[in-house]
């Protein structure tokens with residue numbers, strides 16, 4: 001048993017992240033593995049002193065977790081180590097300890113009120129019974145399950161090490177927040193626009209027949225968008241990383257948000273390598289530990305994270321996490337796809353004070369169609385709006401911006 005476990009630990013650390021069972025585990029291990037110079041990260045160096053209490057505790061615990069902590073301890077001088085000086089605290093946090101104690105990601109997530117599950121694994125029979133294990137409960141869960149499959153295929157083709165190197169070679173990121181601030185100042189305090197390049201959605205289907213991402217992006221920029229959001233999910237939104245890359249190489253200057261369902265740091269490095277300046281992290285999908293770790297990865301790459309919430313519980317969770325700078329309040333539930341444009345106002349009425357105190361920027365996302373919609377979220381205190389459908393479905397998506405705001409935006 002111990003030998004088998006030891007083998008698994010070594011395999012996961014040195015050869016492949018495929019054996020890892022939880023995305024948290026995989027994120028941490030993978031980043032450690034990707035970031036450690038080969039010389040440091042040789043099998044001979046497994047006897048690093050266990051620096052953290054978590055490592056000591058893990059000595060008698062789940063072997064994969066012990067491997068993870070040792071890998072991370074071994075990552076001194078690596079990207080992982082450069083993620084921040086607080087990694088002692090990070091690896092000692094209660095979530096890491098909980099994770100090390102062998103719980104599945106689904107039970108950890110459920111304890112945080114997250115209803116979206118990862119694919120249930122045979123190793124964790126407690127995750128569900130019968131069809132409930134095999135069938136996604138809603139659209140978002142289906143998307144996440146499909147994403148797991150898609151990601152494992154992408155990773156098999158391009159291991160994390162290569163993606164990290166490619167991200168490091170990418171031109172420097174653009175300042176997402178500065179672009180939003182500047183646009184707001186230019187336009188007398190109107191919320192800045194993050195305009196979405198969106199071809200389709202799971203419920204509405206195709207939004208635009210003649211879809212040319214570069215043309216749309218240029219039209220958005222010319223008509224005053226501060227930043228652009230590029231959907232990269234292929235299966236459900238007909239987006240692609242090629243779209244992101246071609247927009248980035250088209251001369252468009254706006255910072256770009258990679259709009260996808262991130263479940264693994266691989267995607268963040270990949271997005272950076274294709275020219276993204278920011279990524280979306282969805283609180284309904286990611287446990288707190290993933291959010292914290294991914295925020296560090298973003299910071300290490302000079303990227304911004306737009307952390308998306310839909311309800312009060314998610315907002316509460318995200319307000320407790322240090323380093324969250326922009327919160328997106330989605331007016332659409334990704335579970336039912338129902339839109340309630342008053343959602344932003346409702347959450348800001350309850351939590352506006354703490355958000356202002358923490359100087360967090362708020363973006364109202366989805367379902368905004370008219371100047372009245374924009375004025376309403378502006379009054380609630382948002383700094384920006386994220387809009388796709390109401391622009392992309394119009395014949396001239398650029399001109400549609402003036403219609404949405406009730407006036408032309410300065411570029």
Ligand SMILES: O=P(O)(O)OC[C@@H](O)[C@@H](O)c1c[nH]c2ccccc12
Pocket residue numbers: 196198259260261280308330365366367368386387388389390
């Ligand atoms: O097209 P709309 O209703 O203007 O919405 C844009 C954007 O908010 C929406 O596409 C979105 C919000 N969060 C997401 C997460 C994944 C995919 C898409 C989204």
